[in-house]
Amino acid sequence: MQWIEAAVETKSEEIDAVCAALAELGAGGMVVEDEADFQRFLEQNHQYWDYVDDELADKFRGVSRVKFYLADDDEGRALLETIRAGLDREIRTAIVADSDWENNWRQYYEPIEIGEKLVVVPEWLEAPEGTRIPLRLDPGLIFGTGSHATTRMCLAALEGLSGAGKTVLDLGCGSGILAIGALLLGCERAVGCDIDPKAPDVAESNAALNGIGADRFRVYAGDVLSDASMRAMLGTDFDIVTANIVSDVIIPLSSMVRPFLKPGGSFLCSGIIEGRQDEVADALVKNGFAIEAHYNEEDWHCFLCR
Numbered sequence: 454m455q456w457i458e459a460a461v462e463t464k465s466e467e468i469d470a471v472c473a474a475l476a477e478l479g480a481g482g483m484v485v486e487d488e489a490d491f492q493r494f495l496e497q498n499h500q501y502w503d504y505v506d507d508e509l510a511d512k513f514r515g516v517s518r519v520k521f522y523l524a525d526d527d528e529g530r531a532l533l534e535t536i537r538a539g540l541d542r543e544i545r546t547a548i549v550a551d552s553d554w555e556n557n558w559r560q561y562y563e564p565i566e567i568g569e570k571l572v573v574v575p576e577w578l579e580a581p582e583g584t585r586i587p588l589r590l591d592p593g594l595i596f597g598t599g600s601h602a603t604t605r606m607c608l609a610a611l612e613g614l615s616g617a618g619k620t621v622l623d624l625g626c627g628s629g630i631l632a633i634g635a636l637l638l639g640c641e642r643a644v645g646c647d648i649d650p651k652a653p654d655v656a657e658s659n660a661a662l663n664g665i666g667a668d669r670f671r672v673y674a675g676d677v678l679s680d681a682s683m684r685a686m687l688g689t690d691f692d693i694v695t696a697n698i699v700s701d702v703i704i705p706l707s708s709m710v711r712p713f714l715k716p717g718g719s720f721l722c723s724g725i726i727e728g729r730q731d732e733v734a735d736a737l738v739k740n741g742f743a744i745e746a747h748y749n750e751e752d753w754h755c756f757l758c759r
Contacts, residue, residue, distance in 0.1 A: 455525040457533060460545045465489040465517050471542075472519055478539045479532055480521040487517045522549075562592055565599045568609035571634060573599030576662050586637050589662040590630060591655075599630060603723040606748045606755040607697050608634045614693050614719050614757075615640045622646075622691040622713050624677055624706065625698040625724075629656025629670070635693065636665055644687055645672040678705055690715040696722045700729040704736040711741060723748075723755035730754040 459480075463471045465487055472483055523529035525548055537544055562575040564587075572585040580587035588608075592598035599605065608631065615621075615638035623632040626645030629652075636643055645656050653672040660670045675683035694713050696703055703722045710720050720742060725733050734744060734756065742758035749755075 455548055455550050457523040457525050457529055458520060458547045458549050459523065459533060459536075460518050460520045460547075461540070461542055462518050462545075463542075468517065468519060471540075474540055475519065475521055475536065478536045480523075480536055482522045484520040485518075486520065488514060489517070562598070565605075567599060567605050568612045570612050570638065571608055573608075573630070587663075588630070588634055588637055590628060590633075590659050591662065592628075598628065602751040602753045603697050603725075603755065604630060606750055606753070607631050607695060607721055607723050610721055610746070610748065610755065610757055611635050611638055611693070611695075614721065617641065619692040620644075620690070621693045621695065622687060624694065624696040625702070626652060626656050626672060627697075629659045629672065631695045631697060632656070632670060633660050633663055633665060635695075636660075636669060637663060640693070641669070643670045644691075645670070646675060646677055646683065646687055647672070648674070648676050650674045677709065678702065684709065684712075687713065689713060692718050694718065694720050696720070696724075698722075698724045700725050700733050703733055707733075707736045707740040707742065717759065719745075720758045721755070722758070723753065725754040725756070727752040727754070 461471055461475070468485055468487060472485070475483060523533055533544070533546070564575070564578060564581050565573040566585060567573060570586055571588050572581060574580045574587045574589050576589050576591045588599070590598060599608065611631065611634055615635045617639050619640045621632055621635040621640050621643040623629070623643060623645040626632055626647045627649070629645055632643035632645050645652070653674055656672045657667065657670065660666070673683065673686060677684050677687070689712060691713050692715060694710055696706060703725065714720065722733070733754070737744060737756060737758050744756050744758050746757040747754065
């Protein structure tokens, strides 16, 4: 089915009024794209990232618009003309198809070889021939696809840490990619946690793509920094704890990780952008960790500690 995508350029302070007018004229399914909202969101949630991709920032730069969608048929076109007349603003239109929304992004994903053993495979593609272990993932669901340097460094490091009988705790698990990778590399059991309430369903769905059930991988939604009961629920005596998050979370987390680990266990942390690595390293050492390895790729850093 084809749809009419209609866009109304406006100003930030006029968005509510434009949306209300569109609703009164019969428009539904509205999408707001606004630089002021984007910047406000970043400011209010800056603790969750150190870096925003330039391409994403450029998408919202100077933008303030409302989009709505109508069926590309006689009824939809008639409603569009009614809205044009009633709104008395310029409306730009384009024709899009269901497949444009749902599937076109898939063309940008290909299998990604990581380290010496793994290959991350989008769930709709066949695994490439060879001896690498396929890690199947739906990359459209949530953060953590294997394409980012921080994820690649963690998965490569897990090759040397994982093994039969070992257990893993993934803090900030996102898509579950690190925990799933560790299980595919031989670990026995994994637990994940993320502040995103969608993470349990997403991570467990990705685990199922790899034949991993709830008996080996369970995921919780919560904030380990502020919720002591969540920390207690996650358990103790893990061989490996991973945290591919951001510096502003890893620094306070470094004082809380030791109780999760068994003696001699490993803490693998990444998501540390260039310029923050010394600050994070100082926090790790201050909290009793010895840094055994420091990886660096594409202006991102990863520490392996014990």
